[in-house]
Amino acid sequence: MAISILGISGSLRSSSSNTALLRACAAIAPADVKITVYEGLDxxxxxxxxxxxxxxxxxxxxLSLRNKLRAADAVLFSTPEYxxxxxxxxxxxxDWLVSSGEFTHKPTGVISASPLATGGDKAHASxxxxxxxxxxxxxxxxxxIIPIVRTKMDANGNITDPELERSLRTLITYLATKSANGGRH
Ligand SMILES: Cc1cc2nc3c(=O)[nH]c(=O)nc-3n(C[C@H](O)[C@H](O)[C@H](O)COP(=O)(O)O)c2cc1C
Structure with missing residues (x-):
């Protein structure tokens, strides 16, 4: 059965690199892994x-966000740092999800991406x-953590850096495998 991953971008910008990263993840994911990018944050x-x-x-x-999270096998965040x-x-x-419990033991990936060399490491840690x-x-x-992200993607949101693409594939595979094993890797 296919593994479903819900992608959540922390950026509302139409040309967000973080949202583009999640879309790129959806494009490079293995055939049995479906990544859907959530669009209702605002x-x-x-x-x-x-x-x-x-x-x-x-x-x-x-309620819709909670349902999407409950239905997802794993979650993948990509956020900027402000x-x-x-x-x-x-x-x-x-804050809406603290008490409702959808994240309990849910395999969760956390990406931060920034045009700066720090890659948004403080937002990542937070x-x-x-x-x-x-x-x-x-x-x-x-x-x-993805530093200087704008040198690693083109204007259409495609990943141009092979190492970044490898890291994303590894992360997706890890989340999918963990989900398929019921949370054990
Ligand atoms: C209000 C504001 C504060 C920001 N603060 C940080 C910061 O603390 N660290 C950082 O790495 N980038 C910072 N940035 C730059 C963002 O990383 C950059 O705008 C990035 O492209 C946002 O991600 P996005 O492309 O997914 O929208 C800031 C940008 C804005 C607009």
Whole structure:
């Protein structure tokens, strides 16, 4: 049976390199691995516990994200770094997921990409920390920091750096294998 991976980009930019990376992952994934890129980050309401179970049901957009996560065998994030942290829209989405449990033991890949030499390493560490608190299954093999990303992709979002393509293939295969083995590698 095919393995499904939900890709979540931390960037809303139409020409985002992080979103392009996830689309490139979908294109290079093995035939039995389907990567779908989630597109509703900007449709989620601002999180407040009052909107989540304290007398009211969360918005349909929130329920839809939770359903997509529940249905996915694995999740793959790719995020930019804004002022040494993860973008607010991404943190807002994660706040909606803290108590709902979709990440429990879910094989999860974490990529950060930046035009700078640091590759967004501080956002990467922050995202790993938040997802780990939510008990996502994140191992060394599921982490990738991509420095100077704009030299590694063309204007159409295709990967031009063979080493980057190899790293992405390795990451996808790791997540797929882990999912197929019920979380064990
Ligand atoms: C408000 C703002 C803050 C930023 N802060 C950082 C930063 O702390 N570290 C970094 O590596 N890049 C930073 N950048 C540059 C982003 O890495 C760059 O815009 C990148 O292309 C965003 O990712 P995207 O192409 O997926 O949208 C910042 C950009 C903006 C607009």
């Amino acid at each position: 449709k989620l309401p601002y999180f407040s516990p009052e909107l989540d179970g304290e007398g009211s049901s969360p918005a349909d957009t929130v 002022a040494f942290g993860i973008p607010g829209v991404l943190k807002n989405a994660l 995202l790993v920390q938040t997802l780990s608190v939510m008990t996502a299954d994140i191992q060394e093999e599921s982490k990738l």
